[in-house]
Amino acid sequence: MNILVCIKQVPDMESRFKIAASGTWFEESDLAWRINEYDEFAVEQAVQLKEQLGDSDLTVLTIGPARVKEALKKSLAMGCDRALHVVDDAAHEKDPFQIASTIAAFAKEKSFDVIFTGMQSQDRGSGQVGVLVGELLNIPALTTAVEFACEDGAVTVRRELEGGLKAVVKAQTPALVTCQLGLNTPRYPTLPNIMKAKKKELLEVPVNDLLNEESRLTALSLTYPEKKGSALILEGEISDLVDKVIGILKEKTAVLAK
Amino acid sequence: MKALLVGEYREGKLLESTYELIGFAKQLNAEFDLFMVGSKDQLPQVDAKLYLADVTTVGEYNPSLHKQLILEAADKAGADTIVFLHSSSGWDLAPRVALALNAAQVSEVVEVTADGYLLPACNAKLRRTVKSATAKTVVTLQGGAFMAADPGGAPQVEELSSSADGNTEFGGYEQAEAGEVDLGKAEIIVSAGRGVGKPENVEMIQALAKALGGEYGASRPVVDAGWVPHDRQVGTTGQVVSPKLYVACGISGAIQHLAGMKKSEFILAINTDKDAPINEVADVLVVADIKQFAPALTAKLEG
Ligand SMILES: Cc1cc2nc3c(=O)[nH]c(=O)nc-3n(C[C@H](O)[C@H](O)[C@H](O)COP(=O)(O)OP(=O)(O)OC[C@H]3O[C@@H](n4cnc5c(N)ncnc54)[C@H](O)[C@@H]3O)c2cc1C
Numbered sequence: 163m164n165i166l167v168c169i170k171q172v173p174d175m176e177s178r179f180k181i182a183a184s185g186t187w188f189e190e191s192d193l194a195w196r197i198n199e200y201d202e203f204a205v206e207q208a209v210q211l212k213e214q215l216g217d218s219d220l221t222v223l224t225i226g227p228a229r230v231k232e233a234l235k236k237s238l239a240m241g242c243d244r245a246l247h248v249v250d251d252a253a254h255e256k257d258p259f260q261i262a263s264t265i266a267a268f269a270k271e272k273s274f275d276v277i278f279t280g281m282q283s284q285d286r287g288s289g290q291v292g293v294l295v296g297e298l299l300n301i302p303a304l305t306t307a308v309e310f311a312c313e314d315g316a317v318t319v320r321r322e323l324e325g326g327l328k329a330v331v332k333a334q335t336p337a338l339v340t341c342q343l344g345l346n347t348p349r350y351p352t353l354p355n356i357m358k359a360k361k362k363e364l365l366e367v368p369v370n371d372l373l374n375e376e377s378r379l380t381a382l383s384l385t386y387p388e389k390k391g392s393a394l395i396l397e398g399e400i401s402d403l404v405d406k407v408i409g410i411l412k413e414k415t416a417v418l419a420k
Numbered sequence: 421m422k423a424l425l426v427g428e429y430r431e432g433k434l435l436e437s438t439y440e441l442i443g444f445a446k447q448l449n450a451e452f453d454l455f456m457v458g459s460k461d462q463l464p465q466v467d468a469k470l471y472l473a474d475v476t477t478v479g480e481y482n483p484s485l486h487k488q489l490i491l492e493a494a495d496k497a498g499a500d501t502i503v504f505l506h507s508s509s510g511w512d513l514a515p516r517v518a519l520a521l522n523a524a525q526v527s528e529v530v531e532v533t534a535d536g537y538l539l540p541a542c543n544a545k546l547r548r549t550v551k552s553a554t555a556k557t558v559v560t561l562q563g564g565a566f567m568a569a570d571p572g573g574a575p576q577v578e579e580l581s582s583s584a585d586g587n588t589e590f591g592g593y594e595q596a597e598a599g600e601v602d603l604g605k606a607e608i609i610v611s612a613g614r615g616v617g618k619p620e621n622v623e624m625i626q627a628l629a630k631a632l633g634g635e636y637g638a639s640r641p642v643v644d645a646g647w648v649p650h651d652r653q654v655g656t657t658g659q660v661v662s663p664k665l666y667v668a669c670g671i672s673g674a675i676q677h678l679a680g681m682k683k684s685e686f687i688l689a690i691n692t693d694k695d696a697p698i699n700e701v702a703d704v705l706v707v708a709d710i711k712q713f714a715p716a717l718t719a720k721l722e723g
Pocket residue numbers: 176343612613614615616638639640641642653654655656657658659669670671672673674675676677680690691692693696708709710711
């Protein structure tokens with residue numbers, strides 16, 4: 163089987179974000195970068211599928227500037243066979259349609275049997291790219307998978323709906339699956355596998371070789387949220403904090419009355 | 421703007437979220453029609469045109485078929501804006517419809533401003549404003565961001581049918597098993613988030629819950645990791661709770677978590693990051709390491 167997994171590199175969400183001079187994106191220096199959380203589940207599922215089937219080939223793809231190679235290397239160390247870096251220094255300016263078009267342009271000739279993506283990216287969270295790739299390739303796209311199985315040329319997923327409800331959905335391959343949190347337990351790359359990954363193929367292709375679509379969205383601005391809440395912020399020594407909190411709970415709630 | 425609102429229906433019932441779509445259209449003073457795969461027995465109460473496809477022939481989950489029907493309705497309605505809720509149904513269907521219409525999709529809209537749509541970014545720590553550059557636009561609305569319209573009136577129904585096939589097979593629903601606790605009844609809930617760091621530390625959250633006389637809960641990553649059972653998960657895909665006191669320990673405050681607890685009477689958050697979005701709903705945010713703060717508070721309460 164021929165398998166593709168698409169990943170995105172995103173900043174650590176615990177970072178303190180500064181708005182860039184452009185006013186439409188954040189300052190990229192001083193940030194720690196990692197694989198989009200949802201995509202780690204996608205990589206793990208792709209590797210598990212490869213292990214299950216034995217005879218198969220697994221490509222990991224990402225679009226972005228030079229820094230994204232780290233994310234590809236980690237995916238190779240997790241068990242992907244080869245990596246494709248679509249080099250685009252302005253990837254953050256591309257809209258989901260352009261990202262999906264780029265991936266689809268690459269995937270079109272490769273006849274992948276199963277394609278995995280995350281259900282959304284943590285920085286922009288559009289939740290569009292996976293489904294768009296499926297539609298552009300004219301293959302079924304199953305979203306929000308929390309369980310995955312592949313047997314006899316068909317994939318079956320449990321889609322997560324709201325309030326603990328799941329739906330069982332099946333499609334013939336080729337098919338695309340978008341991965342939700344908790345789909346599996348992503349592995350940590352071991353040292354021997356990190357060493358092995360260094361020998362794996364990591365190809366580069368300039369984005370303009372694959373993309374010739376205009377953006378359908380115009381980014382106007384990036385801003386900090388207006389603070390709606392008025393949380394009282396307490397800082398200081400732990401023992402003082404404990405006393406203050408107990409005082410507040412006594413005053414503002416009835417929970418310590420008993 | 422002429423909007424087509426895509427209503428939601430599941431397991432034989434109209435979903436309340438449909439009224440949020442109507443609320444959105446009303447807030448914008450937009451002309452609108454509705455579309456729904458559903459049943460004549462469960463019509464949204466609204467004085468508007470409703471394109472209705474019968475669920476017994478079309479199926480509740482059949483994206484390629486639903487897409488065709490929505491496109492037909494959008495065409496009949498002369499709609500330039502197709503509106504979904506950003507839900508498991510909406511984010512599955514919206515990109516399909518957008519692509520077919522050569523339309524931009526704007527996901528998880530929280531507000532409409534004078535120049536465009538306001539969206540969350542970076543786990544709600546930032547907001548983006550974007551504008552559609554296409555003639556038609558597909559929009560998904562963040563759950564709870566727009567006030568639901570009050571039900572009232574009756575729709576003018578036009579039935580749509582389709583004979584096309586889908587490329588997916590729906591195998592039915594599965595309900596989560598009932599667990600040992602009903603967090604919905606708890607008056608005090610202390611929840612562990614990823615900030616607790618490791619499974620052993622869940623014990624200090626349990627201890628604090630006990631000292632306060634309440635139950636313990638958790639955010640999703642803690643449940644996904646298997647540290648806490650699923651029946652204790654708070655959020656859109658877990659329990660919706662509204663206790664007298666909710667203590668969020670090392671929880672960032674993602675929208676899906678907030679949706680499950682923001683109606684709590686009093687919210688105390690403990691987080692090392694004072695910019696964590698939980699501060700938008702918290703009454704008090706203690707900037708501290710939960711591993712130090714929780715045991716200290718427990719000791720004092722017990723002492
Ligand atoms: C469709 C969908 C449904 C979802 N449903 C749910 C749901 O039902 N419930 C849910 O919770 N999530 C849900 N999520 C996931 C949600 O988006 C977030 O990923 C999740 O809520 C994050 O959990 P967290 O706050 O525990 O972890 P993180 O976001 O990783 O936050 C950890 C926090 O801990 C703080 N921290 C770190 N170390 C410490 C320390 N030592 N002391 C104190 N604080 C510390 C950090 O500053 C950070 O704010 C859903 C997501 C999707 C896409």
